[in-house]
Amino acid sequence: MSKKSKFINLHIFRRTLGLAADYKILLLGLISLTVLQSAISAVQPYLYQFVLDEFVQTKDLEFVQKWFFILLAVLVSLASVGTISAYFSAKIGQNVILDTRQKVYSKILSFKTAFFDTTPVGLSVTRVVSDIETLASLFASGIITIIGDLFQILIIAVLMFLMNWKLATVTLLVLPVLLYAGNIFRKGIKNSFQNVRAQVSELNAFLQEHITGMAIIKLFSKQDQELNKFKSINAKHRDAHLDSVYYYSIFFPVVDIIVSIAFALLIWFGSLGIAAKFTTPGELTAFIMFINMFFRPIRTIADRFNNIQMGMVAAERIFEILDNEVDLEKDAGHLDLAISGEIEFKNVQFSYTQDFPVLKDISFKLAAGKTLAIVGSTGSGKSTIMNLIPRFYEHQKGKILIDNHPIQNYSLSRLRRSIGVVPQDVFLFSGSLHDNITINRENIDLAQAEKIAKEIDLYDFIDGLPGGFSFNVMERGQSLSLGQRQLLSFIRAVANNPSIIIMDEATSSIDSETEFLLQRAVETLLSKRTALVVAHRLSTVVSADLILVLDQGLIAEQGTHAELLKKNGLYAKFYHRQLMMQG
Secondary structure (H helix, E strand, C coil): CCHHHHHHHHHHHHHHHHCCHHHHHHHHHHHHHHHHHHHHHHHHHHHHHHHHHHHHHHCCHHHHHHHHHHHHHHHHHHHHHHHHHHHHHHHHHHHHHHHHHHHHHHHHHCECHHHHHHCCHHHHHHHHHHHHHHHHHHHHCCHHHHHHHHHHHHHHHHHHHHHCHHHHHHHHHHHHHHHHHHHHHHHHHHHHHHHHHHHHHHHHHHHHHHHHCHHHHHHCCCHHHHHHHHHHHHHHHHHHHHHHHHHHHHHHHHHHHHHHHHHHHHHHHHHHHHHHCCCCHHHHHHHHHHHHHHHHHHHHHHHHHHHHHHHHHHHHHHHHHHCCCCCECCCCCCECCCCCCCEEEEEEEEEEECCEEEEEEEEEEECCCCEEEEEECCCCCHHHHHHHCCCCCCCCEEEEEECCEEHHHECHHHHHHCEEEECCCCCCCCEEHHHHHCCCCCCCCHHHHHHHHHHCCCHHHHHCCCCHHHCEECHHHCCCCHHHHHHHHHHHHHHCCCCEEEEECCCCCCCHHHHHHHHHHHHHHHCCCEEEEECCCHHHCCCCCEEEEEECCEEEEEECHHHHHHHCCHHHHHHHHHHHHHC
């Protein structure tokens, strides 16, 4: 391992310990209890040696009976300290999970929309759930336990040499070989665990995407193909785990062989020692106990170290999220003014990727309270204009002004509270209709929500559902039809009482009956508000105050419906083509 990688690991290790900084008292208490537990454990063989040798010399049964209760008290104390230590350890681990998970999720909430365009949902879920669970093992069964194990090893080594340095030397002859094997194991298992975490992320991402898109898989009868893909990913996941099992399956038997050699050397040399009278049966018995207590922590330290390695891999991935400033949604705006709704684009250019401009030179001005309709072929940039106004994406060149102020000057909360969006693909969260309607204004009670629905003539639609406003909307709104979800999005947009309305092809996928229900809603929604409408059906935009015709990221034409028909250009072509299709 390079010096650089060691430094990085040490840096991450320190940061990981810092996650428990709010629980210093608990942490110190746990360390103290762990050290006490290790000390009591280490002293036990010394007590047994004393009792055994004393009894061999005196044959005093009362002495043995007295020490029976003393040793029993030591065992009870050891069990009590272990119980309290386990509770403290779990408490620290769970608190670290709670705090870190909140920090990571809070960070994810602050990312730009572009981050979610390029990051699979399953990867983010893995970071927030399983990676943080793994990180907690650093505190629950890693660092503190290793401290206790090291302390126990140190005490046992001292006691062994104090009791009989000759037996101690023979017993520890195998130690260099054991440490060498442990170092090889540590290096190999680290790479293995990194691969395991990578495969877990890939598996989660695949399942998240494909379970969400199950209807499409069934529609195109792709079950067999997708199952084969899953088999391949699942096999890689299995192989990654088997790789770690391989290291375990070699290391632990090697440790057992080394410890067995230490036992054999001890029995051989100890037997000679009893005959030569430089040791006693009590000392030999104590050393047999010492061997178990000395080498067991060394073996488990390697296992504990694996917990630390897994926690470090998880921590590194978690810190990648927490340290990510590139994808952070910047909110340097200071304006918190009421927005009337005048919108102006000045030579705006935008691209999702550096070499592929979507908007090339867009300029227009829309007065407050007026309606702008945008038409054009697929990929011409219609939805992109809509996404730039609430700053879901940041334009690279030009200016976007609202009420003569650059949109960057408004705080994001003020800007987005002033904009109501009715998207084509409505996303609903599991919960009641009322919860989904008031998602941006939680202080709206049931009576106010009913009033809003009545204002846009959609109260009967909700009242007709089982439970009305309490109707349970399942994940992604699956308990509602596409048209019902669209109706609900109109009510949600009005609930925020925005000064600007964005309708991004909001009626392109609904039936004529639902569209009829929406006509009154649209009139109320757009009344006295600035509106930007994208629609495939040109019949919905003929009354707009201004129509933009986009073609390959440029404004090909602009004007009213009548003006554009007189030009007999691209808009007229679109309009007459749709009339022919409807006829």
